[in-house]
Amino acid sequence: MANGKRMLRFAAIMIALVGVLGFQMEAMGMLDTVEKATGTPDVIMIDTIAKLESLEQSAAVFEHDAHTKALKEQGMSCNSCHKKDAEGNMTLTFNRLEGEGQPELSASELKDIYHDGCISCHVESGDKGFKTGPMVGECRSCHQAKPEIVAERVEAGMDNTLHFIHWDSKIIPADAGEQTNCGACHTVYDETAKKEVYKKGEEDSWRYATVYSPEEMANLSTREVFHNQCVTCHQTLIEKKAERSGPVDCASCHEAKKVDAREAENAKTVKAMGELPRLPRKQPDAVLMMAKVEGPAPEKATGMAPVAFNHKLHESEVDTCNVCHVQGVNAPVDTSFKAMHDVTLDSSCVGCHAKEQKKPECAGCHAARPVSKANSEATCKSCHNAAQPAPGATKEVMQTEAVNLIASRPASQAMVAIEDIPETVTIGVISDKFEPSKMPHRKIVLSMAKGMKDSPLANTFHATPEAMCAGCHHNAPASVTPPKCASCHAKPFETDGKPGLKAAYHAQCMSCHTEMKLEKPAATNCVACHEKKAN
Incomplete structure (x- = not known):
């Protein structure tokens, strides 16, 4: 009897243990599923009904590119799922039309459209002998x-390259009476005519000049606008059997590897061309930028001279016009102090220049430079050096003044004479376990100068021959004979608000190599810079 009770207790414990282990295994399996969840660009979560009522089931997972491929194998196309509107344009909603003049569908009607459309297609595909999707009852x-x-x-x-491929294309029909095809994409909604029209010379991003009516825009997302314009146009070209068309799959635009490959291919195209042609938009080569202030005498309000802005150069340096024209190319650029000097904004002059300073060829010096607490008059005059325009000066006169001032800027970087650059510098003031370091000073300076070659930014702002010296010899007067590091930095690791001498040397050299992405010498390879003493 006692043995029987012990066996029952043992059995109960085992059942409980199995239950716990089973629960843990299931939980681990659930976690494993989450951890193993793969990401693809074509996944669409269908939750259309959620706009009308609470979902009874979780949103449906739909793999768009997988379905596109399956349809193609069966000789079918996008039209199997997407209807065309009265103008012949393919809509992106599934098996229905939406918008003006179309009936509002209930949650039940939408549910039927998806269930009937999807499951019936799966049945037909299976009957043809093709691999197919879930059937009735396989809800999960x-x-x-x-x-x-x-x-x-x-x-x-x-970006500019992709934009060029479109406006240079002979496949996209030209505008009426023009050699350009900008009107294929850049139309605006005319309130009077109640339709979309093209206005030459006023082309802008859809965000600021949309083809949709205000009522339509209220119900459209960014995703829907781009897909309605781009994907439907690409599909139309495919149906017309054009020599070339854009993608209609998700991966070509949204998969990292494919996007990187496309950008690399486009970069080769630009390199082969030398440079991209400028947009046919009649934009100026240069402009005089003046501070946005209130009052009749802006020069007295700001105390700053205008800036000659090289518009042509900057066009080739940015990926899209909207980098600077954040409110669209037809809107005035914000020239307030904050907009032009905010270091955190790519659209500001200072912010964009600060971003350039993070490039490896520049970061070696600029990453270690102390942040200026106040702009000096000399710093401001690097940009603010144009004469105030005469009262009543026309836009053309001011643009000519800007062009002339830009042409007078240095075409190359100011450099100290090579013979004045020490060939080597021996650092041994605190040598102990290692021999003094013989730094190839001239080689380093000339290598840095080579990295800045042909940079208009460096040419303009490195205005004096000694400017580059300040990268290493910071907080010292610009000179070919700067004071030694030990004049400011004390014994090896003693600090008084600044690193000690040993720390200063190592941080300066090693951080510079890190910022410039130099592999040799490695930060851990001490003997690459100073040999170990024999004793």
């Missing part, structure tokens, strides 16, 4: 609370 195959595949997309964008 689509409605997954914890999807095994999730959406993972990079942002797609229209």
Whole structure:
């Protein structure tokens, strides 16, 4: 009897243990599913009904590119899922039309559209002998609370190279009476005519000049606008069997590897061309930029001279006009002090220049430079050195003045004479376990100068021959004979608000190599700079 009770207790314990282990295994399996969830750019979570009522099931996981591929194998196209509107344009909603003149569908009607459309297609594909999707009753195959595949997309964008490929294309029809084809994309909604029209010379990003009516825009997302314009145009070209068309799959625009490959290919195209042609927009080569202030005498209000801005140069240096024209190319650029000097904004002059300073060829010096607490008059005059325009001066006169001032800027960087640059510098003031370091000073200086060659930014701001010396010899007067580091930095690791001498030497050299992404010498290779003493 006692043995029987012990056996029952043992059995109960084992059952409980199995239950606990089973729960843990299931929980671990759930976690494993989340950890193994792969990301692809074509995953769309179908939750359309959620706008009308609470979902009974989780949103359906839909792999768009997988379906596109399956349809193509069966000789079918996008039109199998997407209808065309009255103008022949493919809509992006599934098996229905939406918008003006179309009936509002209930949650039940939408549910029927998706279930009938998807499942019937799966049945037909299976009958043809093709691999197919879930059938009736297999709800969890689509409605997954914890999807095994999730959406993972990079942002797609229209940079200058991709833009050029479009406006240089002979496949896209030209505008009426013109040699350009800008009107294919850059139309605006005309309130009077109640339709989209093209206005030459006023082209802008869709964000600021949209083809949609205000009522339509209220219900459209950025994603829908781009897909409506781009994907439907690409599909139209495919149907017309054009020599070339853009992608209609998700991966070509939103998968990191494919986007990187496309950008690399586009870079080769630009390199082969030498440079991209400028947009046919009649933009100026240069402009005089003046501070945005209130009052009749802006020069008295700001105390600053205008800036001659090289518009042509900057066009070739940015990926898109919207980097600077953040409110669209037809809107005035914000020239307030904050907008032009905010170091955190790519759209500001100072912010953009600070971003350039982070490039490896510049970062070696600029990363270690102390941040200026106040702009000096000399610093401001690097940009603010144009004469105030005469009262009543026309835009053309001011642009000519800007062009002339830009042409007078240095075409190369100011440099100290090579013979005045010490060939080597021996650092041995605190040598103990190692021999003094013989630094190839001249080689380093000339290598840095080579990295800045042909940089208009460096040519303009490194205005004096000794300017580059300040990268290492910071907080010292610009000179070819700067004071020694020990004049400011004390014994090896003693500090008084600044690093000790040993720390200063190592931080200066090693951080510079890190910022410039130099592999040799490695930070851990002491004997690469100073040999170990024999004793």
